[in-house]
Amino acid sequence: MFKKLEDIFSLPELRKRIVFTVLMLIVYRIGTHVPTPGIDSDALAQFFARQSGNMLGFFDMFTGGALSRLTVFGLGIMPYISASIIMELLSVVVPHLSELKKQGTEGRNKITKYTRYGTVLICAIQALGISIGLESMTSPVGSPIVMFPGWGFRFVTTITLTAGTIFLMWLGEKITEKGLSNGISLIIFTGIVAAMPTAVINTFRVLKTGELQIITVVVVIIIALAVTAGIVYMEIASRRLPIQYVRKGGLGGRQSVGNSYLPLKLNTANVIPIIFAASIMSFPSMLSSFSQSSVLGKIGYYFSPSSVLYYVLYVVLIVFFTYFYTSIIFNPKDIADNIQKSGGVIPGKRPGEATAQFIDYTLSRLTFIGAIYLSAVAILPQLIINNFNVPFYFGGTSLLIVIGVGMDVMNKVESHLITHNYDGFLKKGRIKGRGYV
Structure with a gap:
């Protein structure tokens, strides 16, 4: 292990990327403790203590606890994700955006600019709604959460929370550019x-008071280990399509020169669909939690784990975004064209359109299994909380993100090591899929 660490930090480029990523994440964690002006922190903490097991607690998990403290990063990175979802959907139906996506780097830069504008708008709406809602709220003992309500507080809160998310967006882009892995995923x-140390402390606290039984903790740990093993297996599972490369022989015949494989992951979209779906599902519930409106309260109920409709909508969104995101990042026709240009062929399939159709058919079946897997992982947290009364928001969603991002970071580090003729974390080099379907 120490030899691997020595190898990692002996590469200047990799060392710079690791140090830069760590420093940026430290900046992020510092920002999650800088409070928004005009808030009674104690009253707010007491209010959130009652929300730990619902969708508000789920949203707080994505902000790293910043929402429960209403710090400058209180909205987290979710508004940017929501804006990205909207832009991806619009690019399918709006011709202008579709053309921009085909223009390469220049077109992508324009779409990124529109996404940033959308993020500002979403942040402003959410921040204003939260500031208005907090003014009418009190802690369980009756203490007001907002010390000086009014338009002054609303303006300052809206500006502060919006600026915080914009800074996080910039931070994530810089980590993606100069650090390791995707910056947005690393921030989440x-x-x-x-939040894990606090969850452990809370668990011991309620165990000590008798609110939680030891058998419940044991069951939750067993479930967590089982889910972890399942996630790791499913994340590395893939279908390998054989590719045969050929060339013309000396007498005009065709001679085989080697075989290769096209790996199709079972979960090509990774954690993106579940993050997209969660951002949409948590928004109405969050607004209803900060509002006294009966209409919003009713809407919030249908978007909470207490409603059957919530689970149905959640699964539908995950399945939709799994197919949608996979179709964006993986184009069977382009892959088939590249195989044909490189002199390759899938045995039994004609080059070109027939190969593209076969890849698309295979990918569609794998994506369906991946969507079901993601849906099962997503609804597990609510089932655990509802049945075992866990004192913190725990479940498959958080495990999926932690494991998925962790594996992606390991892959990036291994790529750098292998490129410079070092062994990876494993003796055989890169992490390979071992579950073939």
Whole structure:
């Protein structure tokens, strides 16, 4: 292990990326403790203590606890994710955006600019709604959460929370550019991991008071280990399509020169669909939690784990985004064209359109299994909380994100090591899928 660490930090480029990523994540964690002006922190903490097991607690998990403290990063990175979802959907139906996606780097830069504008708008709406809602709320003992209500507080809160999310968006882009892995995913990963010590402390506290039985903790740990093993297996599972490369022989015949494989992951979309779906599902519930409106309260109920409709909508969204995101990042026709140009062929399939159709057919079946897997992982947290009364928001969603991002970071580090002729974390080099379907 120490030899591996020595190898990692002996590469200047990799060392710079690791140090940069760690420093940026430290900045993020510092920001989650900088409070928004005009808030009674104690009263707010007491209010959130009653929300730990519902969708508000789920949203707080994605912000790394910043929402429960209403810090400058209180909205987290979710508004940016929501804006990205909207832009991806619009790019399918709006011709102008579709053309921009085909223009390469220049077109992507314009779409990124529109996404940023959308993020600002979503942040402003959410922040204003939260500030208005907090003014009418009190702690369980009756203490007001907002010390000086009014438009002054609303304006400052809206500006503060919006600026915080914009800074997080910039931070995530810089980590993606100069650090390890996807910056947005790493920010969410860091927030979830940072909440784990508090969850452990709360568990021991309620065990000591008798509110939680030891058998419940044992069952939750067993479930967590089983889910972890299942996630790891499913994340590395893939279908390998054989590819045969050929060339013309000396007498005009065709001679085989080698075989290769096209790996199709079972879960091509990774954690993105579940994050997209969660951002949509948590928004109405969050607004209803900060509002006294009976209409919003009713809407919030249908978007909470107490409603059967919640589970139905959640699964539908996950399945939709799994197929949608997979279709964006993986184009069977382009893959078939690349195989044909490189002199390859899938045995039994004609080059070109027939190969593309076969890849698309295979990918569609794998995506269906992946969507069901993601749906099962997503609804597990609510089932655990509802049946075992866990004192913190725990379940498959957080585990999926932590494991998925962790494996992605390991893959990036291994790529750098192997590129510079070092062994990876494993003796055989890169992490390989071992579950073939």
